[in-house]
Structure formats: structure tokens, C-alpha cells
Amino acid sequence: MVVTWRGRAHIRECLDALAAQDRAPRVLVVDNASDDGTADLLTGHDVLRLTRNRGYAGALAAALPRVDTEFVAWLNDDAVPTPSWIATLEDALDRHGDAAAVTSSLELPDGSVQSVGVKLTADGHGADTALAGREVFGFCGGAVLMRTAALRSVGGVPAGYFCYYEDTDTSWRLRLRGWQVISVPARVVHRHGASSRLGSSKFHHWNERNRLLMLVRCAPLLVALEQLARFTAITATLPFRKRQQAANFQVPLRLAVLADVLWRLPAALVARARITATARVRRRALWRTWAGR
Incomplete structure (x- = not known):
């Protein structure tokens, strides 16, 4: 396709x-x-x-x-x-x-x-x-x-x-x-990026949102919770930082990501349950094998 x-x-x-x-x-x-x-x-x-x-x-x-x-x-x-x-x-x-x-x-x-x-x-x-x-x-x-x-x-x-x-x-x-x-x-x-605007606000929104949703759906629960909390904590501290932040660290964008994740969270949790029901490998085992390699 x-x-x-x-x-x-x-x-x-x-x-x-x-x-x-x-x-x-x-x-x-x-x-x-x-x-x-x-x-x-x-x-x-x-x-x-x-x-x-x-x-x-x-x-x-x-x-x-x-x-x-x-x-x-x-x-x-x-x-x-x-x-x-x-x-x-x-x-x-x-x-x-x-x-x-x-x-x-x-x-x-x-x-x-x-x-x-x-x-x-x-x-x-x-x-x-x-x-x-x-x-x-x-x-x-x-x-x-x-x-x-x-x-x-x-x-x-x-x-x-x-x-x-x-x-x-x-x-x-x-x-x-x-x-x-x-x-x-x-x-x-x-021709990487020929069909999308890499670095645009939409790019960062989809990228940040989908990573968090993917972790909720697929990763060990503790990892998903840690990353959601980390994203939220960083967002909360950004207004107090004086240095100019990269595009994906702009507060309005990150707040929009959090709102989008919260809106989609029930469906992601339902998907997580379905994935768990048919899984043959433990999430934690995959995480230990592959994360950070």
C-alpha cells in the first residue's frame, strides 16, 4: 500500500x-x-x-x-x-x-x-x-x-x-x-519529510501525543504512568524557565497534547485490556530487553 x-x-x-x-x-x-x-x-x-x-x-x-x-x-x-x-x-x-x-x-x-x-x-x-x-x-x-x-x-x-x-x-x-x-x-x-512539515506544531502534537498513547496501550503500566507524569511536570515548570524553548516545549502545544491524551485515554485503556488478553509475552520482559538499547 x-x-x-x-x-x-x-x-x-x-x-x-x-x-x-x-x-x-x-x-x-x-x-x-x-x-x-x-x-x-x-x-x-x-x-x-x-x-x-x-x-x-x-x-x-x-x-x-x-x-x-x-x-x-x-x-x-x-x-x-x-x-x-x-x-x-x-x-x-x-x-x-x-x-x-x-x-x-x-x-x-x-x-x-x-x-x-x-x-x-x-x-x-x-x-x-x-x-x-x-x-x-x-x-x-x-x-x-x-x-x-x-x-x-x-x-x-x-x-x-x-x-x-x-x-x-x-x-x-x-x-x-x-x-x-x-x-x-x-x-x-x-525523501524524508516531503509529504509532511517536520518540526511544525502539528508534527510535534502528533508525535508527543502518540508516544504517550502508545505507552498507555502497550508499555508496562509503571512506565506509562511515569512518562505521563514526567510530561505533565515538565509542562508545569516551563513558564518559569527563562531560556527560549524548542518547538515541542511550548506550553500551549503541550497543554493541547495533554488534553488530547486525556480525551483519548478511555479508548487507550480499552485497547490495553484487549492487548493484554491476547499477549504471549510480558510487557516488562520486552521493556527490559529493548528499552535503552
């Missing part, structure tokens, strides 16, 4: 790269109500056109019911995979029967490595790791292949996230069910 929103400037290169794959995939483009002429470029493709912009997570969730293949890929519309990309990912899942997801090697246009997977930081952030050859906690949602049945069995995609952290949340849920996530050198060139 390729999700696009106002992707006219770059989606053609992405789709051409998919057409040039050594092993031809079925491609479904999910158009998030683009209003820049993107739709004109998608003639002849299998397209699910949404009536409003549901974000990356919402678009993936909307398209998942249409997937009837063993594997399902997520791919950003500003990503250009090499010809062997899909074959390398499929072969990796075939070889590793205990893996539900295989993540790619995303490179920036200058050749530097952006991500070979996601690590879990000591305070519960999901962060890209660029260290090839190391084990990864989770996958980067910009270019990944998953077992469709495994994804559905853990609840699919958290559509309410809109964008950011849908990949780390899904990685948590897959690992709690006992699945592995692996990384292989399947190369993808990624």
Missing part, C-alpha cells in the same frame, strides 16, 4: 520504481483526498480515494480490509525502492517463520542511512536506528513488509494516531503476541 497526500511532485517516481520491481507486487494507492492534482497521475492504478485526509495511519487502516494477499507492505509516497526491494523482503519473511515484519534500509538522497529499523529509548520513544547489523525492536513504517494475518490479529493499524508512532505501536503489539521484527538490507531512497 502506498499512501499519498498532495504527492504530485514525487509519487510518480515511487510508482515507477514499484513497476520496475524484480517481483511484481500488487499496488494499492490510498489517496488522502489530495487537492493538488495527484489524482490525475493515478489513472490506471488501483486507487482507494478517501473523502478526507485521514493521515498515514488512518489511510492504512482504511485500506487494510481490501488486502487479500499473504503479505502487505507499507510504503511512503516519497520513497523509491530499488528493483530487488519487494523480493528481498518477501524472501526474508519466508526464511524467518517467527517474524511478522521485516523492515527496510531507508537512505536519504545524499546516500546517508536514515533508518534500518526502530529502537526503543529509555523513556519510551521510538527512534530510527541507522546501525546496520544490529537487532531492532520495531520497523520503520515508511517501507516495511508484514504478514497480513499477523497484522490483523493484533488489531491492525491505530487509525486514530493520524500519523507517527503507528509503526512503533504495531511493533509493540506484534512483539507482545510473540512475533519477531527483523531488518534486512532492502534499499529504499527516501
Whole structure:
């Protein structure tokens, strides 16, 4: 699945790269109500056109019911995979029967490595790791292949996230069910941020909110409570700091995040209970293994 929103400037290169794959995939483009002429470029493709912009997570969730293949890929519309990309990912899942997801090697246009997977930081952030050859906690949602049945069995995609952290949340849920996530050198060139405004207030809102919601849903309860309390305490002290703060430390933004988290907290707790009911691995065991590595 390729999700696009106002992707006219770059989606053609992405789709051409998919057409040039050594092993031809079925491609479904999910158009998030683009209003820049993107739709004109998608003639002849299998397209699910949404009536409003549901974000990356919402678009993936909307398209998942249409997937009837063993594997399902997520791919950003500003990503250009090499010809062997899909074959390398499929072969990796075939070889590793205990893996539900295989993540790619995303490179920036200058050749530097952006991500070979996601690590879990000591305070519960999901962060890209660029260290090839190391084990990864989770996958980067910009270019990944998953077992469709495994994804559905853990609840699919958290559509309410809109964008950011849908990949780390899904990685948590897959690992709690006992699945592995692996990384292989399947190369993808990624124009990082071409479809979103990195550093904008919306970016920081979604990023901060979704991390906290992910911890409530997936992490050990004490960790989730500690991080909620820490976020609240830092927010409370910011008015007394004289130094200019970074964008994600602006008080109005952080108050809006807290309000949003509180509003979504009941649903997150219901999701936590469902995840717990089917988990085969203890949250604390995963945390001890992966946090801060």
C-alpha cells in the first residue's frame, strides 16, 4: 500500500520504481483526498480515494480490509525502492517463520542511512536506528513488509494516531503476541519529510501525543504512568524557565497534547485490556530487553 497526500511532485517516481520491481507486487494507492492534482497521475492504478485526509495511519487502516494477499507492505509516497526491494523482503519473511515484519534500509538522497529499523529509548520513544547489523525492536513504517494475518490479529493499524508512532505501536503489539521484527538490507531512497512539515506544531502534537498513547496501550503500566507524569511536570515548570524553548516545549502545544491524551485515554485503556488478553509475552520482559538499547 502506498499512501499519498498532495504527492504530485514525487509519487510518480515511487510508482515507477514499484513497476520496475524484480517481483511484481500488487499496488494499492490510498489517496488522502489530495487537492493538488495527484489524482490525475493515478489513472490506471488501483486507487482507494478517501473523502478526507485521514493521515498515514488512518489511510492504512482504511485500506487494510481490501488486502487479500499473504503479505502487505507499507510504503511512503516519497520513497523509491530499488528493483530487488519487494523480493528481498518477501524472501526474508519466508526464511524467518517467527517474524511478522521485516523492515527496510531507508537512505536519504545524499546516500546517508536514515533508518534500518526502530529502537526503543529509555523513556519510551521510538527512534530510527541507522546501525546496520544490529537487532531492532520495531520497523520503520515508511517501507516495511508484514504478514497480513499477523497484522490483523493484533488489531491492525491505530487509525486514530493520524500519523507517527503507528509503526512503533504495531511493533509493540506484534512483539507482545510473540512475533519477531527483523531488518534486512532492502534499499529504499527516501525523501524524508516531503509529504509532511517536520518540526511544525502539528508534527510535534502528533508525535508527543502518540508516544504517550502508545505507552498507555502497550508499555508496562509503571512506565506509562511515569512518562505521563514526567510530561505533565515538565509542562508545569516551563513558564518559569527563562531560556527560549524548542518547538515541542511550548506550553500551549503541550497543554493541547495533554488534553488530547486525556480525551483519548478511555479508548487507550480499552485497547490495553484487549492487548493484554491476547499477549504471549510480558510487557516488562520486552521493556527490559529493548528499552535503552
